[in-house]
Amino acid sequence: MKRPAPPWYKCDFHVHTTQSSCFSDQKATAGQWIQAALDAGLQCIAVTDHNDYRKIDEIKVAAAGKDIAVFPGTEISCSNPKIHVLVLFDVDRYGKDIQAFLEKCDVHGAGGGSSRGTGKSIFEVCEIARTFDCLVIPAHIDDFHGLSSMTHDQLARLLDKKYIDAVQIDNQDIWGETGFKEGDEDAVYLKLQERYNADISIERAREWQRVYLEARKTNIPMLTFSDNPHEAGDSHHGLWGIGKQYTWVRFHGEPNLANLRQALGSYKDQIRNCFDSPEHPGEDPL
Ligand SMILES: [Zn+2]
Numbered sequence: 001m002k003r004p005a006p007p008w009y010k011c012d013f014h015v016h017t018t019q020s021s022c023f024s025d026q027k028a029t030a031g032q033w034i035q036a037a038l039d040a041g042l043q044c045i046a047v048t049d050h051n052d053y054r055k056i057d058e059i060k061v062a063a064a065g066k067d068i069a070v071f072p073g074t075e076i077s078c079s080n081p082k083i084h085v086l087v088l089f090d091v092d093r094y095g096k097d098i099q100a101f102l103e104k105c106d107v108h109g110a111g112g113g114s115s116r117g118t119g120k121s122i123f124e125v126c127e128i129a130r131t132f133d134c135l136v137i138p139a140h141i142d143d144f145h146g147l148s149s150m151t152h153d154q155l156a157r158l159l160d161k162k163y164i165d166a167v168q169i170d171n172q173d174i175w176g177e178t179g180f181k182e183g184d185e186d187a188v189y190l191k192l193q194e195r196y197n198a199d200i201s202i203e204r205a206r207e208w209q210r211v212y213l214e215a216r217k218t219n220i221p222m223l224t225f226s227d228n229p230h231e232a233g234d235s236h237h238g239l240w241g242i243g244k245q246y247t248w249v250r251f252h253g254e255p256n257l258a259n260l261r262q263a264l265g266s267y268k269d270q271i272r273n274c275f276d277s278p279e280h281p282g283e284d285p286l
Pocket residue numbers: 075084139140145
């Protein structure tokens with residue numbers, strides 16, 4: 001008899017709390033934050049404040065007994081020009097574990113919650129993260145504070161799985177899987193203007209697209225998360241945006257870091273981002 005296929009979990013692994021100074025409604029509670037995640041149908045969420053760890057334990061308490069797994073983490077800003085990187089820890093870890101990682105990266109208490117971050121390069125940060133047995137995912141690579149400041153060679157080196165486990169993409173639906181062509185510029189400009197509520201030059205769009213296409217050529221998993229905007233097109237964070245973008249993960253067993261790593265290793269079977277699969281991917285056997 002065949003065993004039932006493992007279920008898909010709806011996951012958002014890039015979410016800010018009030019511990020990030022750019023979170024608009026500073027009165028929001030940990031309980032409201034978890035409730036917003038449940039209301040969005042999420043079964044897994046990560047706490048990824050800018051260069052900070054101090055809300056993690058409170059969120060874990062708020063999630064206790066609820067049907068949602070919380071992955072502690074952080075979004076660390078690496079050396080100039082600022083590149084944002086998500087670092088995820090196992091579900092049984094606490095704020096102090098993320099604090100130890102941040103301190104190893106020379107991010108100390110007072111800088112927390114802000115965009116200050118570390119003077120270390122993204123490569124150094126990845127190497128430190130490896131010694132903490134966590135997952136490393138460069139954030140919104142085809143967007144502001146993504147990887148477009150890197151040269152072709154730096155990017156090729158980073159996209160090797162020695163350094164990172166996956167990337168977060170933001171704009172696949174605008175570039176298209178093979179990238180936009182000459183003649184598409186006006187349409188791309190308008191789509192970006194609508195998404196960002198701002199003018200994004202076509203030169204910048206080409207740089208962002210270059211990163212997306214470079215990543216697509218490799219075998220790195222491309223994930224989507226919300227980075228919870230306060231409202232549509234707002235760069236501030238809030239409860240509204242939690243789960244607005246998400247990734248489906250087919251976990252063999254409990255949702256934890258080892259099983260997430262296993263799923264990323266077989267991403268063609270066990271991972272779907274919300275551009276490729278807005279709806280539940282279905283329960284077909286593997
Ligand atoms: Zn960011």
